Amino acid sequence: METDIVLCSDLDRTLIPNGNQEESPLARPLLRRLAERPEIALVYVTGRDRQLIAEAIIEFGLPLPRYAIGDVGTSIYQVDGSPGDPRFSEWEEWQAEIGRDWHGWRHDDLAGLFADIEPLRLQEPLKQNAFKVSYYVDLAADWKLLVETIRRCLDEKGIRASIVTSVDEQEGVGLLDILPEGATKVDAIRFLTRRQGITEAKVVFAGDSGNDLPALTSGLQAILVKNAADEVRRDAMAGVAEKGIEDRLYMARGGFLEMNGNYSAGVLEGLAHFVPHAEVWMREARDALGNSIDGVR
Numbered sequence: 001m002e003t004d005i006v007l008c009s010d011l012d013r014t015l016i017p018n019g020n021q022e023e024s025p026l027a028r029p030l031l032r033r034l035a036e037r038p039e040i041a042l043v044y045v046t047g048r049d050r051q052l053i054a055e056a057i058i059e060f061g062l063p064l065p066r067y068a069i070g071d072v073g074t075s076i077y078q079v080d081g082s083p084g085d086p087r088f089s090e091w092e093e094w095q096a097e098i099g100r101d102w103h104g105w106r107h108d109d110l111a112g113l114f115a116d117i118e119p120l121r122l123q124e125p126l127k128q129n130a131f132k133v134s135y136y137v138d139l140a141a142d143w144k145l146l147v148e149t150i151r152r153c154l155d156e157k158g159i160r161a162s163i164v165t166s167v168d169e170q171e172g173v174g175l176l177d178i179l180p181e182g183a184t185k186v187d188a189i190r191f192l193t194r195r196q197g198i199t200e201a202k203v204v205f206a207g208d209s210g211n212d213l214p215a216l217t218s219g220l221q222a223i224l225v226k227n228a229a230d231e232v233r234r235d236a237m238a239g240v241a242e243k244g245i246e247d248r249l250y251m252a253r254g255g256f257l258e259m260n261g262n263y264s265a266g267v268l269e270g271l272a273h274f275v276p277h278a279e280v281w282m283r284e285a286r287d288a289l290g291n292s293i294d295g296v297r
Contacts, residue, residue, distance in 0.1 A: 004039040005275055006198055008069075008189050008215075009267055010207040011046040011053070014225055016060050017263045019169060019208075021227040026257065026286065027264035028061060033285035034268070034278070035063035043192065045069040045185045047177070047211060049126060050077055050088040057086050072164060072177050072211055073188040074098060074131045094191060098131055101160040101180035106130050110178060113153055119146055120176070131183060137174035139167070150178065166210030167229065177211065186215040204274050206267040208232065219245050223270025226252040226261030250274065257286060 009015050015031070017023035035042045042065040044053060053068050064086055068077045076094045081087035102110075110133045114120055119141040123134040137146065147163050154161050160181035167174055186205075193203055205215045206223040210232055216222045217239030224236050233251065240249045254261030256269035272279040 003041040003198070004202060005271070005278065006041045006043060006193060006203045007035075007267075007271060008043040008045045008203060008205045010185075010209070010212055011044055011048060011056055011062075012209075013169070013227060013263065014206055014208045014212075015044075015062060015264050015267060016056055019227050019263070021262045022260060023263050024259035024265040026289070027259055027262075027268065029289055030257075030268060030282060030285055031264045032061070032063045033289065034281060035065075037281060040278075041066045043067045043069060043189070045073070045189060045205070045207075045215070047072045047127075047175075049129070050075070050090075051126070054086045054088070057083055067192060069185060069188040069192065071129050071132045072134075072179060072183075073185040074129060074179055074183045076188055076192055091192075093195075094188065095131070097191065098180040098183040098187075101182055102131065103158060105157070105159055107133050110159075113157070114150065114178075117146070117149060123175075131180050133178040135176045135178075137165075137176050139172065139174050141174065143174070146176075154178075162214075164211045164214075167231075169229065175211075184214045185212065186218040186220065189215065189220070204271055206270060210235070213239060216240075216249060217243065217245075219243070219248055221248055221250075221274045223250050223252060223267055223274075225263060225266030225270075226254055227263060227266070257282060 013019040044065045049070050053070055064083045065079050068079050076091040077088040079086055079088055107128055107130050119137050120135040123136055127134050150163055162179045162181050162184055164177045204221045207216055208225050208228040213235055216236045240246050250270040250273045252261035252266030252269045259265035261269055
């Protein structure tokens with residue numbers, strides 16, 4: 001991967017405008033133009049599996065990435081083909097890497113372990129995999145007690161795991177994922193870039209939700225789009241402040257290239273902050289687009 005910038009971005013409510021806020025019409029066409037540059041390697045980092053990633057690329061007219069990190073960090077794919085026909089090749093070495101944390105346990109074993117915990121409702125089979133156990137949780141539940149209960153059970157079994165919580169704003173429901181301890185989004189990004197000989201100085205991450213917090217507060221150059229929930233904004237700011245790395249997190253404000261900072265507009269704004277010469281590319285792309293901003297869906 002010979003490149004100057006590795007742009008790692010979440011999809012839903014980050015690049016994809018499927019939240020409640022308005023999208024700037026210029027944002028996605030500009031992102032598509034920018035992604036065509038050989039200096040930029042695009043990596044999608046998402047809770048979606050490969051089928052849902054492919055559907056998102058087609059439905060929302062997204063550029064084809066070089067790689068995709070799916071299932072909240074538990075899968076890594078090389079992506080080939082075209083935006084209309086994306087093809088995914090999974091990195092089996094990543095599965096072997098993260099499997100060590102669970103000591104032979106798999107999805108069905110953990111799902112059975114937590115079957116009697118009432119607030120937990122297993123998500124659909126499509127949203128599960130061997131190293132990802134995903135639940136819906138009522139927003140009114142006692143989240144602190146729930147996480148403590150799960151953590152205690154895992155510790156008793158000697159299972160090293162991360163418990164990642166977030167909120168689906170559109171559906172009004174909480175989400176909880178149990179992953180191998182070394183399988184968060186940021187772990188997968190670092191595994192991918194190490195294997196490709198990329199330094200972290202070239203990596204920029206963008207996200208919006210609770211399951212992006214480990215990456216947003218990791219020390220990577222990170223962007224929080226303007227449409228992120230207030231709670232995520234507060235947690236991200238607290239996380240970087242605790243580590244003394246406030247300069248590693250950019251909070252999109254809007255106004256850049258007359259866009260509002262939501263979704264892809266926020267990603268582009270943050271990228272220009274961390275990589276100033278990328279703004280020149282964006283302005284050139286905007287001028288080339290002129291009045292022909294097509295493909296907005």
